[in-house]
Amino acid sequence: MLAAVSDDEPRVLTINDGRSLPSGPFGSGDRSLQSSLRTWVERQTNHPVGYMEQLYTFADRDRTDGNTDRRIISISYLGLTREAGASRRYAATWRSWYRYFPWEDLRQSDGKLIEKLIVPRLRGWARQAVDKATQAERAQRIDVVFGQGGHPWNAELSLQRYELLYEAGQVPEALTKSAAEATPIPGEPMLHDHRRILATGVARLRAKIKYRPVIFELMPETFTLLQLQQAVEGLSGQLLHKQNFRRSLEQQDLIEETGEMSSETGGRPARLFRFRKQIVLERAFTGTKLPLARTR
Amino acid sequence: MLAAVSDDEPRVLTINDGRSLPSGPFGSGDRSLQSSLRTWVERQTNHPVGYMEQLYTFADRDRTDGNTDRRIISISYLGLTREAGASRRYAATWRSWYRYFPWEDLRQSDGKLIEKLIVPRLRGWARQAVDKATQAERAQRIDVVFGQGGHPWNAELSLQRYELLYEAGQVPEALTKSAAEATPIPGEPMLHDHRRILATGVARLRAKIKYRPVIFELMPETFTLLQLQQAVEGLSGQLLHKQNFRRSLEQQDLIEETGEMSSETGGRPARLFRFRKQIVLERAFTGTKLPLARTR
DNA sequence: GCTATAAATGCTCAATGTGAGCATATGTGG
DNA sequence: CCACATATGCTCACATTGAGCATTTATAGC
Numbered sequence: 243m244l245a246a247v248s249d250d251e252p253r254v255l256t257i258n259d260g261r262s263l264p265s266g267p268f269g270s271g272d273r274s275l276q277s278s279l280r281t282w283v284e285r286q287t288n289h290p291v292g293y294m295e296q297l298y299t300f301a302d303r304d305r306t307d308g309n310t311d312r313r314i315i316s317i318s319y320l321g322l323t324r325e326a327g328a329s330r331r332y333a334a335t336w337r338s339w340y341r342y343f344p345w346e347d348l349r350q351s352d353g354k355l356i357e358k359l360i361v362p363r364l365r366g367w368a369r370q371a372v373d374k375a376t377q378a379e380r381a382q383r384i385d386v387v388f389g390q391g392g393h394p395w396n397a398e399l400s401l402q403r404y405e406l407l408y409e410a411g412q413v414p415e416a417l418t419k420s421a422a423e424a425t426p427i428p429g430e431p432m433l434h435d436h437r438r439i440l441a442t443g444v445a446r447l448r449a450k451i452k453y454r455p456v457i458f459e460l461m462p463e464t465f466t467l468l469q470l471q472q473a474v475e476g477l478s479g480q481l482l483h484k485q486n487f488r489r490s491l492e493q494q495d496l497i498e499e500t501g502e503m504s505s506e507t508g509g510r511p512a513r514l515f516r517f518r519k520q521i522v523l524e525r526a527f528t529g530t531k532l533p534l535a536r537t538r
Numbered sequence: 539m540l541a542a543v544s545d546d547e548p549r550v551l552t553i554n555d556g557r558s559l560p561s562g563p564f565g566s567g568d569r570s571l572q573s574s575l576r577t578w579v580e581r582q583t584n585h586p587v588g589y590m591e592q593l594y595t596f597a598d599r600d601r602t603d604g605n606t607d608r609r610i611i612s613i614s615y616l617g618l619t620r621e622a623g624a625s626r627r628y629a630a631t632w633r634s635w636y637r638y639f640p641w642e643d644l645r646q647s648d649g650k651l652i653e654k655l656i657v658p659r660l661r662g663w664a665r666q667a668v669d670k671a672t673q674a675e676r677a678q679r680i681d682v683v684f685g686q687g688g689h690p691w692n693a694e695l696s697l698q699r700y701e702l703l704y705e706a707g708q709v710p711e712a713l714t715k716s717a718a719e720a721t722p723i724p725g726e727p728m729l730h731d732h733r734r735i736l737a738t739g740v741a742r743l744r745a746k747i748k749y750r751p752v753i754f755e756l757m758p759e760t761f762t763l764l765q766l767q768q769a770v771e772g773l774s775g776q777l778l779h780k781q782n783f784r785r786s787l788e789q790q791d792l793i794e795e796t797g798e799m800s801s802e803t804g805g806r807p808a809r810l811f812r813f814r815k816q817i818v819l820e821r822a823f824t825g826t827k828l829p830l831a832r833t834r
Numbered sequence: 835g836c837t838a839t840a841a842a843t844g845c846t847c848a849a850t851g852t853g854a855g856c857a858t859a860t861g862t863g864g
Numbered sequence: 865c866c867a868c869a870t871a872t873g874c875t876c877a878c879a880t881t882g883a884g885c886a887t888t889t890a891t892a893g894c
Binding site for chain 3: 483485486489490493503508509510511512
């Protein structure tokens with residue numbers, strides 16, 4: 243899964259008229275899997291891939307043909323690139339990832355799709371459970387995962403949301419054909435488990451931008467603070483508080499001014515910034531804290 | 539890599555006299571890789587595995603025999619279990635993971651090993667770099683990763699620390715035979731890349747306990763707060779502030795009293811607690827925060 | 835019973851971080 | 865000169881976190 247941001251929209255490279263993620267067999271070259279994969283992707287897209295990480299390895303029974311003796315091993319990756327470059331070899335196109343997960347975008351709609359359509363459907367599914375315990379468990383999962391009943395919305399739960407919809411038979415990929423057939427929930431399906439992989443990548447990326455400066459892999463060399471904010475908003479699907487966003491940037495020392503200004507947007511010109519690459523060396527970007535003590 | 543905690547020590551299941559992690563080819567059974575792996579491990583150890591997650595998939599060129607046309611795919615997992623159970627089939631033993639990474643344990647020594655031996659060695663290696671830029675970069679990495687020069691110690695960087703020692707030729711596994719041969723740094727080596735996998739698992743687990751209640755997978759059914767704290771201290775290799783540790787537990791609503799007391803340790807008897815399993819349903823345990831806004 | 839020892843518990847405080855909002859400044863296009 | 869669209873500065877209440885002081889309640893040994 244290769245991601246980029248353009249026009250404030252997070253995008254993903256797709257093939258097969260948007261129904262598949264790019265994939266291919268790995269060559270038996272000399273180098274590591276990661277580096278040959280990088281070369282492969284860069285040939286396809288004409289653009290360097292700044293950041294790459296493994297998502298997950300599936301090694302389940304052969305899913306394509308009837309052969310049950312072999313396992314097919316699929317190793318999925320998440321890659322970030324700076325621009326939505328053109329593909330050379332086949333018809334690859336960049337699509338907004340909200341085309342596949344419209345409910346993940348809370349920037350404008352504020353979750354009307356979720357409250358009006360998705361949650362009611364899921365509640366119906368929850369009621370269908372045979373015993374009370376399962377009903378309660380489903381109801382709770384719906385609340386937690388879709389931010390209902392007092393629970394806060396959590397952008398990083400995109401995979402859990404997709405899985406819940408899948409279990410409830412509300413996406414066309416699910417074998418259980420239920421109400422989905424009649425009036426499917428908005429959001430285009432993909433072939434095989436590709437939409438699931440996409441949901442995994444979205445979750446991973448949304449989690450990652452909080453503690454690692456990977457957002458800059460998606461930005462042009464120089465950018466304004468608003469552009470940066472809108473990129474983050476695009477990825478997380480939520481609007482951010484502008485002043486606080488800037489304050490946290492200042493504190494972290496991640497960026498520096500270029501000295502130039504941009505006046506492309508019409509309003510007051512904004513200063514241009516660039517990412518301080520050195521910061522990656524200066525700091526160890528990792529998680530949160532435990533209640534430490536110097537001594538006991 | 540299968541981890542457990544006993545006697546306040548985090549332990550890992552090893553075979554081959556402590557020189558290897560348990561591994562094996564995956565069967566071509568009917569079920570998913572994860573579930574057949576779980577069964578396999580449970581047969582080996584006689585204990586249920588509470589939690590399992592994928593660590594990393596290596597698909598590099600065949601590393602064992604001279605065959606260059608095939609890739610060997612190794613999928614490493616991290617599993618957590620409650621007790622150090624006996625193995626049935628072969629001589630598997632539980633060893634403290636600090637046997638392999640003594641520098642990761644700051645509970646008593648307070649890092650003397652690092653400051654007296656490891657950092658000086660690494661500084662020597664840094665000076666050997668051919669150009670100034672590489673020298674500076676190495677010096678910075680040492681500081682950041684081992685918490686020198688004003689940088690705080692970060693327990694989650696165990697993999698980076700091992701990799702740095704590897705690059706510097708200070709571990710026997712490294713092909714570059716340098717000063718390591720003469721007087722190796724404390725810490726037992728393992729075969730192949732098993733110590734690297736172990737370092738990955740340590741890092742992952744140390745990161746995970748901060749935002750997911752996985753610690754309870756390693757605890758007995760009921761426990762005192764001190765036992766819990768010492769388990770966390772064991773994993774993270776650092777001492778914690780007792781009152782604050784308890785305060786954060788109270789806030790999070792993770793545990794509940796059993797009503798019983800334990801008086802095994804000699805001091806004032808402690809209340810026994812158990813993990814509130816329900817909490818996993820009630821909450822979505824994920825990372826930290828972005829500066830959100832209701833509206834712009 | 836008295837005392838040393840080992841923990842468990844209760845509480846306070848300063849420093850920092852976070853969410854929200856008010857007010858003002860500085861450009862462009864018409 | 866005005867409407868607009870942003871950029872920027874600043875404040876404030878509240879929550880979180882790191883640290884430390886003071887008590888309380890048990891066991892073990894004399």
